Amino acid sequence: MTTAVPARTPAPPTLHEIQAPVRDALARVSEELRRIVTADLPLIDAVNAHLLLMKGKMFRPTLTLLASRVGEAPAPHDVTLAAIVELVHLATLVHDDSVDHSTLRRGMPTINALFTHQISVIMGDFLYSRAVVELVQLGDLDVLRVLANATNVMTVGEMRQLTALDALAFTESDYEALIRSKTASLLSAACEIGAVAGGGAYRDQLARYGEQLGMAFQVADDLLDYTADAAVTGKPTGLDLREHKVTLPLIAALRTMSAASRREVEALFATPEPSDDQIERVISIVAEAGGLDYARRRGAEYARAAEAALDGLPDTPAVAALHDAIAYAMDRSQ
Amino acid sequence: MTTAVPARTPAPPTLHEIQAPVRDALARVSEELRRIVTADLPLIDAVNAHLLLMKGKMFRPTLTLLASRVGEAPAPHDVTLAAIVELVHLATLVHDDSVDHSTLRRGMPTINALFTHQISVIMGDFLYSRAVVELVQLGDLDVLRVLANATNVMTVGEMRQLTALDALAFTESDYEALIRSKTASLLSAACEIGAVAGGGAYRDQLARYGEQLGMAFQVADDLLDYTADAAVTGKPTGLDLREHKVTLPLIAALRTMSAASRREVEALFATPEPSDDQIERVISIVAEAGGLDYARRRGAEYARAAEAALDGLPDTPAVAALHDAIAYAMDRSQ
Numbered sequence: 001m002t003t004a005v006p007a008r009t010p011a012p013p014t015l016h017e018i019q020a021p022v023r024d025a026l027a028r029v030s031e032e033l034r035r036i037v038t039a040d041l042p043l044i045d046a047v048n049a050h051l052l053l054m055k056g057k058m059f060r061p062t063l064t065l066l067a068s069r070v071g072e073a074p075a076p077h078d079v080t081l082a083a084i085v086e087l088v089h090l091a092t093l094v095h096d097d098s099v100d101h102s103t104l105r106r107g108m109p110t111i112n113a114l115f116t117h118q119i120s121v122i123m124g125d126f127l128y129s130r131a132v133v134e135l136v137q138l139g140d141l142d143v144l145r146v147l148a149n150a151t152n153v154m155t156v157g158e159m160r161q162l163t164a165l166d167a168l169a170f171t172e173s174d175y176e177a178l179i180r181s182k183t184a185s186l187l188s189a190a191c192e193i194g195a196v197a198g199g200g201a202y203r204d205q206l207a208r209y210g211e212q213l214g215m216a217f218q219v220a221d222d223l224l225d226y227t228a229d230a231a232v233t234g235k236p237t238g239l240d241l242r243e244h245k246v247t248l249p250l251i252a253a254l255r256t257m258s259a260a261s262r263r264e265v266e267a268l269f270a271t272p273e274p275s276d277d278q279i280e281r282v283i284s285i286v287a288e289a290g291g292l293d294y295a296r297r298r299g300a301e302y303a304r305a306a307e308a309a310l311d312g313l314p315d316t317p318a319v320a321a322l323h324d325a326i327a328y329a330m331d332r333s334q
Numbered sequence: 335m336t337t338a339v340p341a342r343t344p345a346p347p348t349l350h351e352i353q354a355p356v357r358d359a360l361a362r363v364s365e366e367l368r369r370i371v372t373a374d375l376p377l378i379d380a381v382n383a384h385l386l387l388m389k390g391k392m393f394r395p396t397l398t399l400l401a402s403r404v405g406e407a408p409a410p411h412d413v414t415l416a417a418i419v420e421l422v423h424l425a426t427l428v429h430d431d432s433v434d435h436s437t438l439r440r441g442m443p444t445i446n447a448l449f450t451h452q453i454s455v456i457m458g459d460f461l462y463s464r465a466v467v468e469l470v471q472l473g474d475l476d477v478l479r480v481l482a483n484a485t486n487v488m489t490v491g492e493m494r495q496l497t498a499l500d501a502l503a504f505t506e507s508d509y510e511a512l513i514r515s516k517t518a519s520l521l522s523a524a525c526e527i528g529a530v531a532g533g534g535a536y537r538d539q540l541a542r543y544g545e546q547l548g549m550a551f552q553v554a555d556d557l558l559d560y561t562a563d564a565a566v567t568g569k570p571t572g573l574d575l576r577e578h579k580v581t582l583p584l585i586a587a588l589r590t591m592s593a594a595s596r597r598e599v600e601a602l603f604a605t606p607e608p609s610d611d612q613i614e615r616v617i618s619i620v621a622e623a624g625g626l627d628y629a630r631r632r633g634a635e636y637a638r639a640a641e642a643a644l645d646g647l648p649d650t651p652a653v654a655a656l657h658d659a660i661a662y663a664m665d666r667s668q
Contacts, residue, residue: 136482162456226378
């Protein structure tokens with residue numbers, strides 16, 4: 001049996017390219033973010049300074065700005081909304097790192113590591129409540145509803161993750177529910193509020209696009225934990241396994257692996273601090289049992305659903321960039 | 335020199351009496367609170383069940399309901415708003431206890447003690463974001479603005495508390511800023527949104543009343559830590575000193591105490607876990623230096639300002655109860 005050799009695919013788009021149609025607005029998002037979080041208290045400003053350095057690639061605000069430009073109509077408040085989306089994301093990261101006792105994020109010390117656990121909890125509350133204050137200031141109840149719901153859904157997702165007592169009994173549908181609430185909900189909200197800012201014409205499609213993109217994005221992220229070097233991710237490969245987190249590659253692999261392999265996986269999950277060897281061994285088991293291939297296929301399905309959601313949208317530079325964003329999200333798994 | 339013997343004052347009003355004009359609505363607040371926090375996740379429901387047991391005397395929702403009835407106009411959503419105020423309060427308590435590593439509140443185990451620290455952080459986020467979702471549902475931007483601002487101010491207050499590096503350098507004006515943001519802001523918001531629900535006619539007065547009441551309430555609470563038995567407060571006397579928290583009685587006493595006494599106070603603050611003897615000794619020093627009397631005087635001043643804010647309001651049962659609420663808040667210090 002022969003398999004077709006796939007044609008060499010072009011290099012996937014970079015985030016820099018995707019951001020081209022909104023480059024100027026994105027620069028103003030950073031300024032706006034700084035304005036919103038400023039407080040008359042040195043400790044808050046010290047934490048802010050670090051957070052603004054940690055500020056990542058601005059993927060979520062990029063989506064908001066692109067979504068607001070789909071119909072090329074005027075989009076008032078687009079920059080403020082994009083900054084608020086990033087702010088909600090930052091607030092979530094601060095609490096996540098605190099809850100997970102993470103010490104590094106994007107190669108930089110986390111707030112709980114650099115300051116204290118107490119400061120992380122209160123600072124997360126400060127950032128989120130500032131986001132709400134700013135949203136109320138804009139006075140758009142539609143946008144408020146979308147972001148408030150997304151934030152609440154994210155907390156339910158976090159609780160879901162804390163609930164899993166028997167990690168290895170976590171099913172694919174548990175996993176889907178988890179990443180839908182933890183990741184896809186905010187990406188969907190980022191796109192939806194952009195659409196609302198841009199006049200609301202493509203709201204449902206862009207919300208659906210954001211959700212499917214978010215699913216593809218998280219599957220790719222979870223794959224990366226099995227495939228990437230520490231230098232690429234800024235975090236050690238196999239970190240999820242080290243922390244006994246079960247993601248799609250392992251869920252899929254558990255369905256087909258041998259009893260002996262399963263015992264090795266169970267041994268890792270029964271070890272409070274698994275060794276590097278144990279982790280390397282389970283990564284191999286997951287790859288051999290087809291877990292990575294399965295997760296790649298599922299990721300590609302979500303990507304196709306995201307593509308489909310863009311059907312019928314006008315042929316504008318923003319829509320082209322949203323298409324590219326799908327390939328960008330997927331490429332993280334290569 | 336003779337001092338006048340004060341006439342025997344009548345027993346201060348009980349909370350039960352204050353709640354008389356809103357008793358029926360208050361019962362519905364509990365139901366409403368239950369409805370709002372319910373989620374489709376067993377862990378969330380388990381935490382909720384405990385929180386609803388812990389639920390205190392419902393002082394804040396009582397204020398909202400009373401404020402909504404000042405003019406005896408219809409007050410739509412009064413019960414939901416009162417429930418949301420209590421929900422915001424509960425969310426704050428959950429994070430406060432987690433940040434302070436408290437194990438008991440109102441004689442019951444805290445969420446962080448009964449569950450985990452992680453669950454406390456996420457559960458606080460869940461409760462607060464549910465409150466925002468519910469407020470958005472009501473669709474009143476005025477109410478949203480008041481509660482969002484109060485919540486944000488509360489987080490700044492918490493950060494302020496974490497900032498104090500040299501506890502004994504904490505001034506009365508630092509203390510005022512702290513309790514204004516930590517306590518008075520939410521009591522003020524509770525009254526203000528009640529006023530908005532009741533038609534808005536007495537909004538500014540009731541916001542001012544709530545703020546001054548909140549100041550009196552917190553000063554009384556801080557006095558209680560110096561004067562009450564564990565059986566009354568459900569927490570050991572001198573807990574603030576044990577945790578190196580500086581409140582008004584000590585701030586005032588430090589201004590007049592002898593150098594020798596000050597050295598004893600400094601010794602307590604330099605001891606990570608002060609002994610019961612040390613605490614008892616500093617409580618005596620504070621009392622002898624007039625710290626308790628000073629705090630009682632300041633509390634009475636806030637109480638008079640709260641009374642003054644009610645001037646000119648109609649002569650309704652709700653307003654009578656708001657007057658009584660001042661005496662109730664003060665009585666906590668007796």
